[in-house]
Amino acid sequence: MNTAPTREQALALFHKYNKSESLYRHALSVEAVMRYMARKNGEDEEKWGVIGLIHDLDYEMYPEQHCTMTEKILHEEGWPGEYIRAVISHGYGICSDTEPQTLLEKTLFAIDELTGLVNTSALVRPSRSILDMEARSVRKKWTDKRFAAGVDRSVIEKGAAMLGTDLNDLITDTIMGMRDVAEEIGLKGTLPPG
Secondary structure (H helix, E strand, O other): OOOOOOOHHHHHHHHOOOOOOHHHHHHHHHEEEEEEEHOOOOHHHHHHHHHHOOOOOOOOOOOOOOOOOHHHHHOOOOHHHHHHHHHOOOOOOOOOOOOOOHHHHHHHHHHHHHHHHHHHHHOOOOOOOOOOOOOOHHHHHHOOOOOOOOOOOHHHHHHHHHOOOOOHHHHHHHHHHOOOOOOOOOOOOOOOOO
């Protein structure tokens, strides 16, 4: 390939290695936030979105080799090195030694875990919707370590610091991006029409 992969190619590859609905929804969430952030920063929305969509390619089949197998698979598929490096960098300090350098890489690192916290925060709202949620709803749950226990808050904080952005602003951006796919990720909820 070595040309920019399309969303359709990324989606087909994702589905080849993943059957989990929750992992698919996570991929769509991260893709949507990456697209939102690309638009906000005047960057290549398609590229950012495809990288967000594919970032957890190996997670279902190879959880113990997360990022390592993705790198191998994407190389075999002929993906551009820049895309592969960006995907691998999201596991920095966890399962990868590739430190996020570019704005794209730092953004992916910062919002990956955060989408999970935002998702869980939306599901405990009376409306079960992201469409009426604001950053303060997520911040209320931030210090409760039992809430969304699998989400590593320190990674999110490290990502916000890498980006030089306020945590509340990062949460707001993540919510706004996820709103674009609220229905697809099951977070449209039961808001009254209008």
